[in-house]
Amino acid sequence: MRAGSPRLLREINDRAAIDTLLREGPLTRSDLEYVIGLSKPATAQLLTRLEQDGIVVKDGVRGGGRGPRAQLWSVNGAVAHVAAVDLTPHGAEFAIADITGKVLTEYSAPLPVEAGADVAGAFREATVAATASANLALDDLKHVVIGAQGALNPKTGHLESAPHLPGWSGFDLPGKLSEALGVGVTIENDVNLVALEEMISGEAAELRDFVLVWLSEGVGGAVVVGRRLLRGATGGGGEIDWLRIPGTDGGESGRFGDLVDSPAIVELAARHGFRGDTGWAVVGEAVRSGQDGQAFLAALARRVAMGVANVVSVVDPETVLLCGEVSRAGGAVLAGLVAGELHQLVIPRTPVGLASVPGNPVRAGALHSALSVVREQLFGLAPATAVPIS
Incomplete structure (x- = not known):
């Protein structure tokens, strides 16, 4: 074995132990021993070493059963x-x-x-x-x-x-x-x-390719291909608000963001008899109104789908996820309408869902x-x- 190898192995084992404790929370020595595959003496030495370095700390004990309770270990948050x-x-x-x-x-x-x-x-x-x-x-x-x-x-x-x-x-x-x-x-x-958070703990945890569409005060987007964000040469990858789309409702062609930001949604809602201060307020009211809100929601879905279609045609993602206050207010009703409109515009039958990370x-x-x-x-x-x- 070449010189330095024992030290390298210690570093690898330390890293594995720290990673496990960060991911799984407080663990006993035997739990850690099982996960990282070390012997009982080696795991005990590892914990002693990391405790002396201030990286891990004792974190209570695990009860249950007869006999002594097992010491729990965790990474030192400080x-x-x-x-x-x-x-x-x-x-x-x-x-x-x-x-x-x-x-x-x-x-x-x-x-x-x-x-x-x-x-x-x-x-x-x-x-x-x-x-x-x-x-x-x-x-x-x-x-x-x-x-x-x-x-x-x-x-x-x-x-x-x-x-x-x-x-x-x-x-x-x-x-x-x-x-x-x-x-x-x-x-x-x-x-x-x-998009990063959705990959870690949300609807995109198992996806490799997806598009995220943010509908709130304004509109934004993120494109993920092979679980990597498409950033672009100048950082503008996913800036879908600047897409140019054909005119809707008899209007001239324009910027996507000007058609689906909060003021534009409020204006569109007023044409259909719904009034409010924000896009998410009028969308939520339309959803609660049932059939009476369908015409407005369909018109909004058509606008959203026209912008999303441009991205889907190029990227062909597994899924489109809607997020932001407007998307949350529209829920499954709006997502379903957007999917229907999208499938009239592009060949892929790309599902349209909702992002799920709370807060x-x-x-x-x-x-x-x-x-x-x-x-x-x-x-x-x-x-x-x-x-x-x-």
Whole structure:
């Protein structure tokens, strides 16, 4: 056996043990021994070594049966901390978590969006407040991932396709924020993060190729091929709001996003006798109205399908998943209508379903991304999926 091999084997075994404890939670020594395939003495030595290094800690005992109760072990959450952020024109939603993924605090803060604003300074202040609410300091963070409504150009670091966030555009955004915080910052498209989360814990867990369509205040998309996000040369892969589609309802051709954003849906609903302040409000009312809402929902589904058809014709995915407030309000009714309209426009009989990750899927995806970065840095662990996260 060549020199250095025992050390290499220890590193491999340590990595396997840490990965198992992160995935499966607190385990006994015998549980860990079974999963990673080591002998009882080797597993005991491994746990002692990792405990001395501060990587694992004793975490209670497992009861049941007669005799002594078995000691449980888990990864020490205090080893590192991360921040996940959902950035919108209305502000930022933070989640601060430890290395195990346990969320220590959630925090909301308004942030400036206007051109010329000191967005880096404002973001630093908000991040300091968020970490303080978890009884941490800024330098306790190892990485920050921000989900933003735009496309980050990997060559320049500029946030593009984001007219609603003018103050965050026109400069190296991750570079400036990293400098302001003193910690690495990754900027990711918000819908890409939703797609990542769907692959980890949602409807796309078993899919290799799918398209995600976000319908909310605006429209966005993500394209996954072979379980890898299609990002494009300038980061604009999946930016379906800029698709040009034929005129609908007697109108001229235009941008897809202008036909299915919240104001456009509210206007379309008014023509059919439904009134409300947001697209998801009028769609929800139409669904509850049963047959009376069918004409409006069919017209909306036709608009959605015309944009989706362009992507399906090129990508031919296994499934199209609808997400966002409008999609949630429309539910299975809207998804079924979109599928019917889509199948009139393209050859593939692509199913149309609903994304299933609850809560804030953008922030959840950002959290998984941040954890993947730090776990790879500290432990050499591969990301939870094949999707590149930086």
